[in-house]
Amino acid sequence: MLNQSEWFTEVNDNYGLAFSLKIKEKCTEIQSPFQSVAIYETTDFGYLMTIDDIIMLTSRDNFLYHEMLVHPALFTHPNPKNIAIIGGGDCGSLREALKHPVDSVIQIEIDEVVTQLAEKYFPELCESNHDPRAQLLFIDGIRWMQEAKDQSLDVIIVDSTDPLGPAVGLFNQAFYEQCHRVLKPNGILVQQSESPILHQSLQKDMREAMFQAGFPHLLTLPFPQPVYPSGWFSCTMASKLPSFSDFRRDTALLKKLNTQYYQFEVHEAGLHPVPFLKALER
Amino acid sequence: MLNQSEWFTEVNDNYGLAFSLKIKEKCTEIQSPFQSVAIYETTDFGYLMTIDDIIMLTSRDNFLYHEMLVHPALFTHPNPKNIAIIGGGDCGSLREALKHPVDSVIQIEIDEVVTQLAEKYFPELCESNHDPRAQLLFIDGIRWMQEAKDQSLDVIIVDSTDPLGPAVGLFNQAFYEQCHRVLKPNGILVQQSESPILHQSLQKDMREAMFQAGFPHLLTLPFPQPVYPSGWFSCTMASKLPSFSDFRRDTALLKKLNTQYYQFEVHEAGLHPVPFLKALER
DSSP states (O other), X not given: OOOTTTEEEEEEGGGTEEEEEEEEEEEEEEEOSSOEEEEEEESSSXXXXXXXXXXXXXXXXXXXXXXXXXXXXXXXXXXXXXXXXEEOTTSHHHHHHHTSOOSEEEEEOSOHHHHHHHHHHOGGGGTTTTOTTEEEEOSOHHHHHHHSXXXXXXXXXXXXXXXXXXXXXXXXXXXXXXXXXXXXEEEEEEEEOOOTTTOHHHHHHHHHHHHHTTOOEEEEEEEEOTTSGGGEEEEEEEESSSOSTTOOOOHHHHHHHTOSSOOHHHHHHHTSOOHHHHTTOO | OOOTTTEEEEEEGGGTEEEEEEEEEEEEEEEOSXXXXXXXXXSSSOEEEEETTEEEEETTTHHHHHHHHHHHHHHHSSSOOEXXXXXXXXXXXXXXXXXXXXXXXXXXXXXXXXHHHHHHHOGGGGTTTTOTTEEEEOSOHHHHHHHSOXXXXXXXXXXXXXXSGGGGGGSSHHHHHHHHHHEEEEEEEEEEOOOTTTOHHXXXXXXXXXXXXXXXXXXXXXXXXXXXXXXXXXXXXXXXXXXXXXXOOOHHHHXXXXXXXXXXXXXXXXXXXXXXXXXXXX
């Protein structure tokens, strides 16, 4: 039995599993207008951020998620210049996106507390927050998207919590229709799409809603992510472009990005969903 | 707090994490001369086998491990005919190996109880146990290897528990030297090599011992495995052959194998270790 004072446990009762990280101490917990955001210091994974008792990220393994959410989309787009991140308050996706030669990245996070705590406990993820190309807004991303100009963005990155609480409106056709309107003709939307083994029904619904919203081309990329349920996670790209296979293999740029997991061969393999995941495709 | 009667929890205190599966009931527990083998029925992952309270496999996700332990090695070897599996008592690796047009697969499992329980609770993994090309021995694999003839095998698959208890002797140079002696000149050894993010020191030692035992070419392939610590696992191939890149892309055979995860693109990507894993290489 795990001693509750020494372990943080996320129970996924509906999926029959739970995951625990050993903690040295709880550093803080702040009740924002939207949710409860907590920080723990773990024994082996650095700092841990939770929102409403769900694991968001740790210092040790967040590179997997952030690199795979950002780089496949940015290397697929022929020339990404104007990017929006919906959610992403820990600023890890912002940092990865700004490694590319983009003109602007706007991050629209509803909860400023998330970013305040990231700046304190995950300063490495926030190192690009003052980049002149970055703009941080703390408002409702769904509303922001409704008000954004037609065809004004190249890439939209939806880096949200699970489809519960304030994030629920980020997982439906109405939101994807707004994204479609705001993206330029060769634009790409990418969103975290949960676990390939646990959340197949959610993925199927998400893909169907993206398709119905006008994105004819979809690609779900799996990747390891130890602290998320099942340790196996994914993102889904939705594109107006005819194909994902012509992504840019710009080795000079990739070397400069200094990634730990993303590389062309991982991206290339992701173009060919494994049989287990093919069932998702329409 | 997880109720102990409803959850099976594997605690990895040294690595600061724990993983739990929700159970309907404990079906059986048998103390063999070597270890304690238990079976649980889980709510969402089918049956679960544990050995000395460590998770071995579940019905739902073992295909990842078994396919990735067996097929990369068998597609790398130009013409695998005679195979030995050390450990592997659940018979999942045996089943995968026998999907290839091999002449013989000998499985040398020290503990017959493991196979007896697999036949009862994981019959799908044991469906090839009576294949005329299969031979099941229940003796010490280390000793068997010491007594095996020089250059008599094409592929050796070490499908063992963690390097504790009876498996500890499967993770050292003396054992790898015996494997090297028993393999033919183009032979391949493959072994499970734990988590890429948790067990880097173990992997480094294993690779060094394989190299010192005479295998000049090593390749560690990562893959998802939800019920193992960190959800990210790996196998390491050690070869007498000059390169891993010329593996057989035999589409007709692969189609026949009916895999759920292994496919050429996964194998191909594995030839290029991601930056995070490159540090392991000598």
